[in-house]
Amino acid sequence: MINFRLDRFLTLHFFNRIVKKQSSVDNDRIPILMYHSISDEKETSHPYYHVNTSQAVFDAHMRYLHENNYAVISLADLKSSFNTKNLFQHVVITFDDGLYDFLTNAFPILKKYNFGATVFLPTGFIHNARLSFNGRKCLTWNEVRKLSSEGINFGSHTVTHPQLSNLSTKGIENEIKLSKYRIEDETGITVKSFSCPYAFPENKEFGITLRTLLEECGYTSGVTTRIGTARKADDVFFQSRLPANSADDILLFRAKLEGAYDWLSQPQRFIKRFKGK
Numbered sequence: 001m002i003n004f005r006l007d008r009f010l011t012l013h014f015f016n017r018i019v020k021k022q023s024s025v026d027n028d029r030i031p032i033l034m035y036h037s038i039s040d041e042k043e044t045s046h047p048y049y050h051v052n053t054s055q056a057v058f059d060a061h062m063r064y065l066h067e068n069n070y071a072v073i074s075l076a077d078l079k080s081s082f083n084t085k086n087l088f089q090h091v092v093i094t095f096d097d098g099l100y101d102f103l104t105n106a107f108p109i110l111k112k113y114n115f116g117a118t119v120f121l122p123t124g125f126i127h128n129a130r131l132s133f134n135g136r137k138c139l140t141w142n143e144v145r146k147l148s149s150e151g152i153n154f155g156s157h158t159v160t161h162p163q164l165s166n167l168s169t170k171g172i173e174n175e176i177k178l179s180k181y182r183i184e185d186e187t188g189i190t191v192k193s194f195s196c197p198y199a200f201p202e203n204k205e206f207g208i209t210l211r212t213l214l215e216e217c218g219y220t221s222g223v224t225t226r227i228g229t230a231r232k233a234d235d236v237f238f239q240s241r242l243p244a245n246s247a248d249d250i251l252l253f254r255a256k257l258e259g260a261y262d263w264l265s266q267p268q269r270f271i272k273r274f275k276g277k
């Protein structure tokens with residue numbers, strides 16, 4: 001009973017129906033998928049918190065997108081894509097933390113379906129020799145350059161992966177600026193997107209500071225861990241994403257893509273306020 005998926009149950013048996021009824025009018029959303037590690041490593045927490053997606057499940061997700069004619073677009077193209085028709089068939093694929101298993105386990109599958117993706121790097125953990133982040137191996141700069149030459153986009157996930165709202169304005173600026181410059185130096189490609197580490201602090205003042213700094217540094221888009229599909233009206237720097245992991249069978253994956261998981265953004269905000277984060 002400990003692993004009862006209340007989120008899954010409500011998504012599939014309640015919100016799925018509401019979304020289906022609305023779908024003819026609700027066409028201003030684009031799902032941005034958020035993956036972390038693509039590995040078979042088991043996790044002991046509740047499946048809602050899992051960050052590992054097995055290769056088999058990841059392949060099934062990508063196959064679903066392929067078979068259902070989803071067009072994988074880049075974060076940079078997201079805003080302009082809102083003006084096109086058949087929005088439900090657009091999707092963005094992102095990976096946080098710059099992990100080595102992106103190269104070994106995710107990239108071959110993406111390549112098979114000819115899908116692009118954006119990988120967000122915490123640059124303090126990316127070196128010429130391999131380092132680890134939270135016990136998981138990270139990419140090296142050589143691998144980043146190789147993936148970049150194969151069309152993978154790289155964005156910033158700060159330098160040290162801190163909770164940004166705990167830092168001074170100068171501290172935040174260093175994290176977002178130095179990481180951007182480092183990736184640009186290593187790949188020769190301008191970095192335009194940013195992924196905010198950890199639960200996004202629902203604090204208005206912090207949001208204004210971060211937004212101003214991102215804009216000043218030359219970023220044009222950003223994503224968070226706020227749950228939901230990205231909407232046309234959302235701030236381009238703080239877009240919501242759909243977390244995906246091994247527990248997402250195709251039924252739940254499909255429901256997430258179609259907006260039936262978006263309801264979770266409200267309890268997520270409520271819990272953050274309750275915890276004072």
Ligand SMILES: [Zn+2]
Binds near residue numbers: 096097161198
């Ligand atoms: Zn992260």
